[in-house]
Amino acid sequence: MTPAARIQAAIEILDGVIAAANGNGPPADRLVADWFKNHRFAGSKDKRAIREHVYDAIRTCGPVPATGRVAMLGLVEEQGELRELFDGSQYGPPKIGKNEKPAEGGVAAEWLEDLLIASDVGEDDAAALLGRAPLDLRVNTLKTSRDALELPETGEMLAHENALRFPGGTQVSGWPAYEAGLVEVQDLGSQLACLAVGAQPGETVIDLCAGAGGKTLSLAASMANRGTLIAADTDRRRLSQLGPRAERAGAEIAREVLLDPDRELEALADLVGQADRVLIDAPCSGTGTWRRNPESRWRLSKGDLMRLVRIQSHLLEVASQLVKPGGSITYVTCSLLNDEGARQVERFLSANPDWSPAVPELPLGSAHGPGIRLMPSRDGTDGFFIARIGKAC
Numbered sequence: 001m002t003p004a005a006r007i008q009a010a011i012e013i014l015d016g017v018i019a020a021a022n023g024n025g026p027p028a029d030r031l032v033a034d035w036f037k038n039h040r041f042a043g044s045k046d047k048r049a050i051r052e053h054v055y056d057a058i059r060t061c062g063p064v065p066a067t068g069r070v071a072m073l074g075l076v077e078e079q080g081e082l083r084e085l086f087d088g089s090q091y092g093p094p095k096i097g098k099n100e101k102p103a104e105g106g107v108a109a110e111w112l113e114d115l116l117i118a119s120d121v122g123e124d125d126a127a128a129l130l131g132r133a134p135l136d137l138r139v140n141t142l143k144t145s146r147d148a149l150e151l152p153e154t155g156e157m158l159a160h161e162n163a164l165r166f167p168g169g170t171q172v173s174g175w176p177a178y179e180a181g182l183v184e185v186q187d188l189g190s191q192l193a194c195l196a197v198g199a200q201p202g203e204t205v206i207d208l209c210a211g212a213g214g215k216t217l218s219l220a221a222s223m224a225n226r227g228t229l230i231a232a233d234t235d236r237r238r239l240s241q242l243g244p245r246a247e248r249a250g251a252e253i254a255r256e257v258l259l260d261p262d263r264e265l266e267a268l269a270d271l272v273g274q275a276d277r278v279l280i281d282a283p284c285s286g287t288g289t290w291r292r293n294p295e296s297r298w299r300l301s302k303g304d305l306m307r308l309v310r311i312q313s314h315l316l317e318v319a320s321q322l323v324k325p326g327g328s329i330t331y332v333t334c335s336l337l338n339d340e341g342a343r344q345v346e347r348f349l350s351a352n353p354d355w356s357p358a359v360p361e362l363p364l365g366s367a368h369g370p371g372i373r374l375m376p377s378r379d380g381t382d383g384f385f386i387a388r389i390g391k392a393c
């Protein structure tokens, strides 16, 4: 493909990404993969260039752009060398018209930018939310240690003793150590969220929003496979991915429990007042993970955010029923919005005087309200809010 044809391909894909963002369609990475499947003539260099154009263009647009072409014109503002590729050639994009305007830049839609500012996310912090994420691995201490591990590439040692960092895009799934379950792909921020739980061998621990079990596996390792570990979620499809992952990782104690939304305690009735620790890795806006899914900021509406805030506060109530006296809840969101983080926990604490903050000691992050915040700009992790609160004995 010519460089101009790659630009036109990216424009077509971006049109699909925009339509999907407006209509709750598939994520950008699926649309990119589908385009490659349907255009077999694209070679590996073409694919790499097209993918880069698509994601670079998504990152340059704040609000959802009108078309793929204006999104790409936004990228031209940043990467001037692309301008000449709008050359009107056979497979390339038409020349840029005198009155054509690029898409609006910025970090996100205005209402969302305002919420970030109100949540003390500065300009540099916000810009870093749209950077490129590295690939972090967690060493699975159920099977090995960081010192004993042999990998085809040398990773950067990180602040957490079980974490290693590689350049974004490193293909680890074919590595023998990955296939043998010696390592898991997990952002350092997620690893620190699990560390904050403080799970110990022999305890009863509930991962209340386990999803596909990324954090459950980490908790099983902290518990050295001893005790009771419940992986609960309302999403059957996600939860069903835990079994094979747990088998590969040798996480023997994880037990799956499928929940009904709003009736979570029914399936967990035997655990009411029994848990030493509950992790709430709450569903959230994901503002802290825009590095990985930059187009997800085009999908979030004010209504979505209100719905998520309601679920988060409901989950705090559910978790509080499960914890025994002296136990704790670790509340985590991969969001930097106070409505989903500090304010949720503050509201819970003021309504429940038998609970108090028990801020975890973490090697990274800064104090934020009753918890700790991790930022891509300062900590090199995804953005997270992490709070631990304890129930009186």
Ligand SMILES: C[S@@+](CC[C@H](N)C(=O)[O-])C[C@H]1O[C@@H](n2cnc3c(N)ncnc32)[C@H](O)[C@@H]1O
Pocket (backbone or CB within 6 Å): 190, 208, 209, 210, 211, 212, 213, 214, 215, 216, 232, 233, 234, 235, 238, 259, 260, 261, 262, 264, 281, 282, 283, 284, 311, 315
């Ligand atoms: C941030 S994701 C969890 C990711 C997971 N812990 C991991 O590390 O991969 C939030 C999860 O909350 C689940 N969820 C949503 N509503 C829930 C509810 N009422 N009770 C339990 N889980 C819920 C979603 O299905 C989703 O899997």
